Amino acid sequence: MCNTTILPIPGYAKALMGLSASTNSSRSRPTSASIPHKHVVILIGLPASGKSTVAEHLTRFLAIDNRTNTIRCRIFNAGDYRRMASKTTMAIPSSSKDDLFSPRNSKKKDRFARLAFTDALRALDEDICDLSVFDATNSTVERREYLFREIETFNAAAHSRCIIRPLVLHVTCTDKHMVRFNIHRKAYNSDYADKVYDLSVKDFVHRLQQYQTQYVPYTVSEYYRYANGKQVARAQQTYGSFYFHVGNAGLSPQCNILNFTPRVSDETTTLVKTIAFFTMHYREMYGKPYISTVNAFFSVQRTLKNNGLNLGKTKEKLHHLVLLRKVIDASFVRSMDDLVNSGSITYSRKNC
Numbered sequence: 267m268c269n270t271t272i273l274p275i276p277g278y279a280k281a282l283m284g285l286s287a288s289t290n291s292s293r294s295r296p297t298s299a300s301i302p303h304k305h306v307v308i309l310i311g312l313p314a315s316g317k318s319t320v321a322e323h324l325t326r327f328l329a330i331d332n333r334t335n336t337i338r339c340r341i342f343n344a345g346d347y348r349r350m351a352s353k354t355t356m357a358i359p360s361s362s363k364d365d366l367f368s369p370r371n372s373k374k375k376d377r378f379a380r381l382a383f384t385d386a387l388r389a390l391d392e393d394i395c396d397l398s399v400f401d402a403t404n405s406t407v408e409r410r411e412y413l414f415r416e417i418e419t420f421n422a423a424a425h426s427r428c429i430i431r432p433l434v435l436h437v438t439c440t441d442k443h444m445v446r447f448n449i450h451r452k453a454y455n456s457d458y459a460d461k462v463y464d465l466s467v468k469d470f471v472h473r474l475q476q477y478q479t480q481y482v483p484y485t486v487s488e489y490y491r492y493a494n495g496k497q498v499a500r501a502q503q504t505y506g507s508f509y510f511h512v513g514n515a516g517l518s519p520q521c522n523i524l525n526f527t528p529r530v531s532d533e534t535t536t537l538v539k540t541i542a543f544f545t546m547h548y549r550e551m552y553g554k555p556y557i558s559t560v561n562a563f564f565s566v567q568r569t570l571k572n573n574g575l576n577l578g579k580t581k582e583k584l585h586h587l588v589l590l591r592k593v594i595d596a597s598f599v600r601s602m603d604d605l606v607n608s609g610s611i612t613y614s615r616k617n618c
């Protein structure tokens with residue numbers, strides 16, 4: 267089921283019908299028409315929820331859609347800043363003191379996110395791109411407030427060469443098989459290049475547990491705090507606020523919130539319409555092959571058939587399946603689902 271919530275928006279119905287929202291005479295242009303409106307997509311989601319993959323899909327989609335193919339996109343991944351800063355591969359922590367993902371080290375971890383976000387805004391200001399995607403978990407209210415505040419400060423600065431509009435893209439994954447599969451894949455990323463499979467999976471699960479103690483769902487009231495321009499995001503009131511959601515590769519109901527205001531720019535309207543289309547059709551466009559791969563991965567019959575007489579490979583694959591089932595058991599997935607969805611915008615009946 268696809269379901270997009272549209273808050274009272276002059277011109278949006280026209281926009282959905284493919285007519286230019288700017289033809290609505292009640293809408294006025296942005297104050298300085300000469301200043302381009304650029305965008306930053308702020309991702310939110312637990313590790314392994316699929317953020318980087320969806321971000322990649324989004325930028326590919328924008329590049330082929332003829333409404334947006336002139337938009338130059340760049341992705342800024344906080345994890346990559348951490349990996350670049352470290353000369354060695356990630357060490358498996360022996361205590362919470364040297365565990366970057368422990369709440370006690372959140373300031374250390376924030377440093378990389380801040381560096382990545384500063385570059386994301388700078389690239390827009392220096393006209394290196396028109397859309398920056400900020401890829402991090404952004405899992406706390408403090409972090410999100412920081413990001414919105416930074417954008418406000420940027421927009422208010424006299425020397426800024428563009429206006430930056432934030433768009434939130436929430437990526438969730440709580441399907442048991444998808445969670446297991448994604449963590450399996452994470453065990454092969456560069457954090458674990460020099461580590462054996464079992465240790466990598468267990469360490470990643472430990473990382474997720476650390477996030478579970480800190481993650482704060484993005485709620486409707488948090489959305490409205492920014493949308494209503496209180497405290498941290500005054501410009502939202504003027505230029506609209508937009509929330510998009512991709513859940514379980516598009517299998518979960520969509521829950522976009524598009525709050526257009528009279529002064530939303532044409533650049534924003536076009537981009538928002540296109541991203542809304544992307545999220546609403548994510549399953550057909552990008553989710554299907556992934557969903558089939560996940561199903562095939564967990565089919566023991568398929569494992570036996572694919573590996574034929576290769577007993578070594580079959581044994582290894584079966585070992586992976588057993589381990590994944592053991593360390594990512596039903597109660598782990600349930601608690602993840604509760605955390606991600608309880609009180610979150612995604613499950614708020616009011617808006618979905």
Ligand SMILES: Nc1ncnc2c1ncn2[C@@H]1O[C@H](COP(=O)(O)OP(=O)(O)O)[C@@H](O)[C@H]1O
Nearest residue numbers: 312313314315316317318319320448451515556
């Ligand atoms: N929507 C998806 N389509 C295809 N593969 C996906 C999808 N979501 C997750 N995956 C798989 O799971 C792995 C982890 O996802 P990733 O995008 O790195 O998560 P995150 O950025 O949230 O940590 C990816 O390497 C990919 O193999």
Ligand SMILES: O=P(O)(O)OC[C@H]1O[C@@](CO)(OP(=O)(O)O)[C@@H](O)[C@@H]1O
Nearest residue numbers: 313344345348375379402403404405
């Ligand atoms: O600072 P936050 O927002 O948690 O996000 C950054 C972190 O996200 C992670 C989550 O696992 O990204 P990545 O998937 O790119 O490896 C960490 O590596 C990275 O340090």
